[in-house]
Amino acid sequence: MAIVAASAFAVALLAIALEFGHRTKVALVGATVLVLVGALDVDTAIESVDWATLGLLVGMMIIVGLTEPTGVFSFLALHVARMSRGRPFRLIFLLALMTGVLSAFLDNLTAILLVVPISLQLSRLLAIPVVPLVLVQVMASNIGGTATLIGDPPNIMIGSHVEELSFLDFIVNLGPVAAVTLLTTTLLLYFFYRRSLATTPDAHERVASLDPRGELKRERLVPILAVLCGTIVGFFLHAPLHVEPVTVAMAGATVMLLVSGHDLEWALERVEWGTIFFFIGLFIMVGSLEEQGLVTKIADGFAGVTGGSRTAEALVVLWGAAAGSALVDNIPFTAAMIPVVDELQMDGFDDATWWALALGACFGGNATMIAAAANVAAVSALARSGTRISFLxxxxxxxxxxxxxxxxxxxxxxxxQL
Incomplete structure (x- = not known):
């Protein structure tokens, strides 16, 4: 049965990587097959699902979905565009900074969906290629999302699973390296694209014509922003208050529902249910690996390769997570690696290995078009606008x-850390 569980998981990962079918369908089919063949029973399958991760995702999706109609995100993006004055260097760095910050405190997929339309508008306004702008935003979203517990799905999964790691722990330990990486990589991207981003002398006037204030919808703006800010503050304080991140997210979503004035059905439509069910199928498949003892064997293999060295284990996890995320997708790979890291920590809690997993999975999400959900969303948005980016x-x-x-x-x- 262990061979069946491993084969089903490998086939599912391959199908997701090669886009043989929608990843949610693939994950649910894989989970269903494993339950039907007896790789794990129904009760174990339900216990395998990390409901805290799903609750955190649903809560944040509702909060962002109800905030978006206020126009505050479009206001911010257009304001940043005006600050650039049409100069490529400023534009690239301001876009990267805005996308990175939004990714850290909303999540990188949401940030991409919010900012890519602005890049399309700026491309037309400044008569420059849109691909460099969007790729800068994609790279910034994955790097910026690394900085917080809620910034990228791998971090959400790690933060929900490991009780010892708080929201503040993520920022203190991952925020500085994410900031340095964002600055360095954005500089490299600017030098790579600087010739194609040359603008005409009247670019400043065209950018100055943008009106960010016209994007704001004043009705219920103040209470909605108050709830959004209060939720973020709640994440910072959840550890000293002894409140789980999922509780903060769901409480924020509940209050947002009360103050936004939108119907419940409309609010629930803001939730990406396909993503939620993808996670459910994924957790069940990983649960079958644990049930069949494969996770322990993988962890033993890691320990054998590294000789039990703490430093070697962390670096193998870092580079291995990046490679796996690049080839498959950082979400399923992280789901598979979390129980492996658990097994490696049988001798005692070591946060360095968890930071290595987070950094590897999030940074590895930049390697290929399929490595992160934000990448797929950005490429799809470009395709709808008539611009295609090849895998190469x-x-x-x-x-x-x-x-x-x-x-x-x-x-x-x-x-x-080591």
Whole structure:
């Protein structure tokens, strides 16, 4: 039965990577097959699902979905565009900074969906290619999302699973390395694209014509923003208040429902239910690996390769997570790696290995077009606008950025965590 569980999981990952079917369908089919063949029973399957992760995701999706109609995100994006004055260097860095910050405190997929339309508008306004702008935003979203517990699905999964790690722990331990990486990689991207981003002398006037204030919808703006800010503050304080992150997210979503004035059905439509059910199928498949003892065997293999060295284990997890995320998708790979890291920690809790997993999974999400949900969303948005990015074109940019990011992460871990 262990061979069946491993084969089903491997086939599902391959199908997701090669886009043989929608990833949610693949995950649910894989989970159903494993339950039917007896790789795990129904009760174990239900216990395998990390409901805290799902609750955190649903809560944040509702909060962001109810905030978006106020126009505050479009206001912010257009204001940043005006601040650039049409100058490529300023534009690239301001777009990267805005996307990184939004990704850290909303999540990287949501940030991409909010900012890509602005890049399309700026491309037309400044008569410059849109692909460089969007790729800068994609790289910034995955790096910025690394900084917080809620910024990227791998971090959400790790933060929900590991009770010892708080929201503040993520920012203190991952925020600085994410900031340095964002600055470094954005500079590299600017030099790579600087010739294609040359603007005409009247670019400043065209950008100055943008009216960010016209995007704001004043009705219920103040109470909605108050709830959004209060939720973020709640994440910072959840550890001293002894409240779980999922509780903060769901409480914020509940209050947002009360003050927004939107119907419950409309609010629930803001939730990406396909993503939620993808996670459910994924957790069940990983649960079958645990049930069949495969996770323990993988962990033993890691320990054998590293000789039990704490430093070697963390670096293998870092680079292995990045490689796996690049080839498959950082969400399923993280789901598979979390129980492995658990097994590696049988001798005692070691946060450095968890930070290595988070950095590897999040930074590895920049390597290929399929490595992160934000990448797929950005490429799809470009395709709908009439611009297509090939797998190779993305790889030529994403792989070097990922390698530079991993070198920075390695140096950080060796200097401050190991």
């Amino acid at each position: 074109r993305f790889l030529v940019v994403g792989l070097p950025i990922t390698l530079v990011s991993l070198v920075i992460a390695t140096a950080y871990l060796l200097a401050f």
